[in-house]
Amino acid sequence: MKKSALGYGVAIFGAALVAGVLAAPVGAFAMEDKLVVVTSYPKDLTGPFKKAFEAKHPGTMVEVLQKKTSAGVKYIQETASGNTSDLMWASAPDAFEVLKNDGLLAKYTPKATGIPKNIGSYPVNDPAGYYVGFAGSGYGIMWNERYVKAKKLPVPAEWSDLAKPVYHDHVGMSAPSRSGTTHLTVETVLQGEGWEKGWATWKNIAGNFKMVTERSFGVPEGVNSGDFGLGIVIDFFGFSSKATGFPVDFVYPTVTTLVPANIAIVKSAPHPGAAAAFIEFLLSVEGQELLLDPAIRRLPVNPATYAKAPAGFPNPFKDKSIGAAVKFDVAKSGARYNLVNSLFDVMITYRREDLAAAAKAIQEAETALSGKSNAEAAGLVKEARALIAAMPITEAEAVDAKYPGVFTSDVFKKRKKASVKVPKRQAEVEEKWDSFCLKNYKDAQAKAEKALALLK
Template sequence: MTISISRILSATALVVGLSLPFGAAYALDGTLTIVTSYPPDTTTAFQKAFEKKYPGVKVEMLKKKTTAGIKYIQETVANNKSDMFWASAPDAFEVLKGDNLLSKYKVKVQGIPEKVGAFPINDPDGYYKGFAASGYGIMWNTRYLKAKKLPPAKEWADLKKPIYHGHVGMSAPSRSGTTHLTVETLIQGMGWDKGWAEWKEIAGNFNTITERSFGVPDGVNSGQFGLGIVIDFFGLSSQASGFPVEYVYPTVTTLVPANIAIVKNAPNQAAAEAFIEFLLSTEGQELLLDPKIRRLPVNPATYAKAPEGFPNPFKDSSIGAAVKFDLDLSKGRYNVVNSLFDVMITYRIDELRAAVKAVQDAKAKMAGKSNEAAAKLIAEAEALIAAMPVSEAKASEPDFAKIFKKKRKKATTKITGRQAEVEAEWDAQVTANYAKAVELANKAASML
């Protein structure tokens, strides 16, 4: 009974929706509750515009950090009051989709391409939709770099340079969905071992690993550290707010869509659907160009109205096309990558910093000289820093990944090993390696 009634209702809505000229509002009312990780600048703009268009609807923006938002929707599933989830990281949507907490929706707006860069804009399964694209890059504080007499870094590899030691900031992938994508992108682009080695070398120059993704632009803006690895809109909107900062897309990066989805059993399904349509309409897409929001629209037509210098990923192939992003690979090892990053980098940043610094110093001393024994020691030290406690194959093994997974399908599912146990092993290995690396590098330096 209920099913047929709701079917009739939604069918009616569909008919009504289609029969009206596009953009004209049909009667919608009630409260639309959106769980979002976006800052007020973004949410307020869309809320106002949407409420203006549909005066009967009151939009409630429930602001949660992406991770907390997921937690919230998971915890409240039994009596769901949220209509939509609106955030950047596709991985976050993957988690919710995996937990069967989203509902499918087919978008009616036309003209949105399949892909942005190498990344599909919409979830192939139809659960979440891309509404804007975001790329990862480097932002820097011009005053800071001037005072410290440093050149800006334009590529990821630049951040490894000894001159940046102690000047770089980043968030942890376990804390920020967007940061996770950055980490995963580089690893996919360079390969497991090389990618991680690259990250450790960069991290050796870190000043701070911030708890929130916004902590990075905040740190660069206030001059706490000079350079930050951030998602584009953080850099662009900081610049637009008047901070003395600049932003670049490095060559190896990916553009990923920022997404929106309707939560399963949404109390106000009709308004939720209307919001998606609005977001993807020309009207909604143009709001993204606001200097305080600064996201790349997924509707190519919108770029006609963009200010000069606004990057257009649909025209400029240099943005985000270089890496092909394998979403399934990313999904399979999501928690393992987070955990690895935390164990090797976040929680051992002091040890890692010391090791990388020792190698940097030894290399600086080595410059222009030739000493085979010392060079060998330095190479050994670098290898120790780069050493991975777990191989790529192992990281993607479903049985291994399960140790880090929350929901088990069945209570009987056998799992060998506990996360804390595994992490403690990794930690012991990694700290020993870093300590040994310092020793070797110092030994090498003393030989020069």
């Protein structure tokens, strides 16, 4: 563990962000007296499981380390040499892919029975056997019933609905860089519709954003309180809000993917016996039923559990329309992970107001255009739409090692080798994208306003 103090400090920082090293006695086999779980899940979810597991295995204490997904990954990476964690428990499959590729996970084959191979179009367990799905999650649209009623808004069904003028300034979403689940939502649409069209969809929706929240929970929070009417959220936020009593509802659009929420045993876990027992507990009938708890509301992977589900609870094993449309390419997602996040922030999060202003102008022009024929105005609007949709980089460039390199290269490791080609600085690249988008948004707004003027 001897590195240069600075390099080490920097490298370790990410992990340290939320890290907690516990005093962990090196356990014997079988059921140890302790279990250390690194998880991105809120207390509402971990609490009941911890309680039930401890009740079932008296003498075993479950220690929960709550981290954001990305921080949890960094934590396990950084502490690998003196690992004290037993389980990684989180949603985003990407996170598990990263750990698996780093050789930081131990293979585990669950003994539980009755669990199908796929949920939606996605395999429940890692085909290579390193991580295990225990619940399904999908992304969709949540809305506040009182809000849509008061503002006389139609109920949306598809992502593209959210781009309609009627929803202008009524939609909220969190930035993908802030939450792994949101990242998957963005990536799902990009994979479902393709790079150019997918981004155009996102930007058109983003034109209606009231807010890009800094936390993934910011979206259900805003919808729940009625600050904005509709939000793009992961299903359990919608279900649990509804279960708590908020006047909200949730729908899965066609282009979505149901991905399993996962759990994996960390390599050289200090308490492997307890870790295995916890996974089995998760997959047991008792554990699966806990997922139906109103405050948790995830889709169990064991179809039998749905018998006990409350009325109206979606069942992906019966309703094949849920999450069947997209085959999620985990490898592709992983390769451009940071770049997609950064692009989203540059084009949408930090330029929301400019984008919204351009979108408003285009929407007004289009409304004015409907039923009229004005070739010049129509042309201008079309050009404006194209400007909005224009991308600073192509899909090929996005997975080209050159670009993601700016975002993922561990510069502090590389600096020792003088021969390594200096990648561009992230700030430099982002500034280029930013000026590209800002100019396009302004131009688009100007063209749309010009078109509107022509129509008056």
